[in-house]
Amino acid sequence: MNDQEKTIRPATQADVPAAAATLAAAFATYPWTRWSIPAQDYEARLEQLQAIYLSHAIQHGIVLVTSELTGVAAMLPPNTPEPLEPVQAQIADLMGDRLNAVMEVELPQRPANSWDFATIGVHPDHAGKGLGGALIRQALHRATSSGNPRVSLETSAEGNVALYEKHGFTVTHETHIKGGPDVYTMMTAV
Template identity: 60%
Template sequence: MPVAIRNATHSDLSQAAATLAAAFDSYPWTRWSIPSDNYSARLKQLQAIYLTHALQHGVVVVSDDLAGVAALLPPGVPEPAESLQVEITELMGDRLGPVFGVELPPRLEKSWDLATIGVRPERAGQGLGSRLLDECLRQVATSPSPRISLETSAERNVSLYRRHGFEVGHETQIADGPLVYTMSIEL
């Protein structure tokens, strides 16, 4: 029996961050952007920070068993609080400069940001990512800004997003880093 997809609560965040850390362990962008020293702990902490921000300002959806997580931020969302930005700076260490030096193309105007979506590795390929994405699309479709933009640096994700109607708008090769696909959908 498939697990239900629902909006996350604050009590889900620690386990949801662990799920995303597992899902993104070998992801090209995180491997490039997060220092290798204590990588796994840094990744989990960063995921927890971003999920907390998304829960406060946007939408976080999870599977009931917390094996899958997705987070959306609406247009015009504020930056994380200054205290969180300090923590992010410390976690990013010497990678902060290169990350902030990346120039990606602009997103669709008044677009939601699919900030993250991930599934525990042992659940990959079982349709859970599609179910999470369907729920994200459903929730954004009824909003005043029915469009979503995202970036991915994993080519396998491009086909998942395309199956759900997203189109590649740009491909950006990061110097000494991954290829980043900028994708969007208007609902």
């Protein structure tokens, strides 16, 4: 374990506001969020959505943060329930006029017994220092230690593909969204 990995810990609900802000900064120009979230109040909507998703992941999965909350990773185990109806209504409200377009996207179904590497982000001020790789390693270690070692994810940033490949993921499908980003579905070996 390197020094960066020693600073990674499980997140608590108290970490959500700062962790959501970190993810919002990390995803400010991300192709999927730019396409799927309305431009009006984009930054605020993105941060609120990240907070909702992180709270759900803390409740049902694994959320890891760096000690300074400059990096965040969240994973959901197989068979994680959907957010409750009031939370889904909040998400729909934040997605606004983009909700229908997002709902029409057909991504490959996640394999049975696969963890969902839901998100990972490092604040841009701390990018390039190895925090993302350290978070990926820690998250994968926790997932592979479970009874369900397979992990899948989607990314719409082509540059992320090589990073994930370094950690054992392979591209299993590419989805081309008309008027939107390409989405790369990736999976670890069993």
